[in-house]
Amino acid sequence: MERPRRALTGNLVEKLSEGDRARLFALGRSRVVEAGGELVRQGTAGDCLFIVEEGEVAVVRALPGDEEEVLIVAGAGMILGEMSVLDGGMRAASLRAVGRCVVRVVGIGAFEALTLHGGEAGHRLLRSVAAMVHERLDATCAAGDGSCSIVPAGASLEWSGADRYVAGLLGVLPAFASFDAADREALVPRLRVAELRRGEEVVLPHGDAPGVTMVLRGALSPWLDDEVGPDIMRPAVGPGWFVDYAWALGLGHGTRRWRARSPTRLLRLDAELFEVASPFAARLLYTLSRDLASTLRRATALRMHFEMAWAHRTRRAAPLRAVQEA
């Protein structure tokens, strides 16, 4: 089997405590797959995730022209198939055993039961899974030229308190589908809103107050600088989608420059809402994880598109930045 161009990031198991590892493994059953065996097929529904216990599993993506590409090879401790479990989408790639391997198969029901209703342990586990997806997203977005450019500039946002109208808007966003009217009203005091004009740029996360930003109305595109334009490796963000995840996952607070494609209203959720003591923590963290999985799915498609367009322009590998300038 052809080897991939990059290694898979995010060894989940080695980052978990012994107790959490045992809880996760107790959710599923081990399955032995012989060399070349297919665990899942791209384009099918996903009702479980996999943890590689022994051996290696190749992640294989179909390409236009009826070809295939080995995206990555996952070794012991790696989690696979989590995107479909989190965002409910179809399998984005096929999984095949490189040699004889053993995988732990965790069903979506057991995973949701633990992460949504499993208290502190469930919260820790979901946060670890989301952090791993975040790591993969950053790796995918940086695949073209080795970095996601960060430029410290942008508009000064004026945050103001949210009102009941905002609570009403949350009711139509799929991200808050699991929140009833009373939940949304209870969220309001912990929400802030800010406005951006079309074409205005902002650096997020913004300011000193810890919080997680999402778009309530309008759209943002990741932006490099005026001479280069949009960051082609990261998807645009529309209503109900998160702009940054770091505060909620306890990660570093790196910033990113965005430009408003439309008149945009941002919503900031207090970081404490994502802490385990919050009655909304499990649902918000799951919503954020779902968003992360969808964004990783879209970022992977972006990378494939621009690599293909570039390949047909020049017939050689080259920095993706050049495509943008073309």
Next chain:
Amino acid sequence: MCRVLAYLGEPLPLDTLLYAADNSLVRQSYAPRRLRMLNLAGFGIAAWDPDHPEPYTYHTPGLPAFDNNLRSMSRNVQASCVLAHVRGIPFGENPLVGPQFLHPFMYPGMRVALAHNGELHRFAEMRPALQRSLRPEIARLVRTNLDSEWIYAVFLSRLADPGADHSTGELADALVGTLEVLGHAREKAGIDSVSSVNLFVANGRNIVAARFAFDFGCYPGDDPRSIMPWHLDYLSLWYSLGHAYECHDGEWKMVGGRENATAMLLASEPLTRDDSTWLEVPEYSLVAFEGGRRDPLVSARMIPF
């Protein structure tokens, strides 16, 4: 909201493109998979063969699924470049339905056709500004008040010689220029609600498409109950490449590999339920396919506004 299909490659019978796959364009008129609206307001096609610069065109306000003429013709016409469209419009008191509203638009004497997937919100308020952007000889050809036809007229007016044969670069520049003109007209009219403009142009040799939305995410009105799913999702646009579009094991797909590909399909949604061999065109970008070569040159460009 419409669905569109474009093809560039070795000549193919039209029925393989319009009817054969499990999510074919004709099927998308009554059962689209990635759109929560039906497309029952007519069908149109421009199909070129390599030996003739002028395309075969056919438009019908009827349902393509029930059109025996189309079905019969599509079995007997082969084309190397195709631009086809099924039209969807919202229900209303005064719907613009009829043969004059059908895409793709192609005025007499022009070499390039255009189809539109989307809608310009409050278009009537944009028309005065757009009128001033039209070349006089193009303005005389405009027959309707339909947003899509006016987009075509603006697009032609952005070409140095509208009746000439154009490269992908010239077509792409004119498409970006068209979006700029539309944006300025919206600005003058004070319009800031979402309007999707996925545009497709073809001239028998080249195909260029844009996936774009003005003020995406800006749902109209203040009542949250008026927010519809299409206010929250970009209209989709997909493509696939290969050497031939064939059926294998009951599944239609591009085969033969990407390297030196000789064929390209571009569509509002994949023509098959299995979308494994399709890629999505990114939001706010253009994709261009150049034929007449050993392989169709694919290039991509972001739209920076």
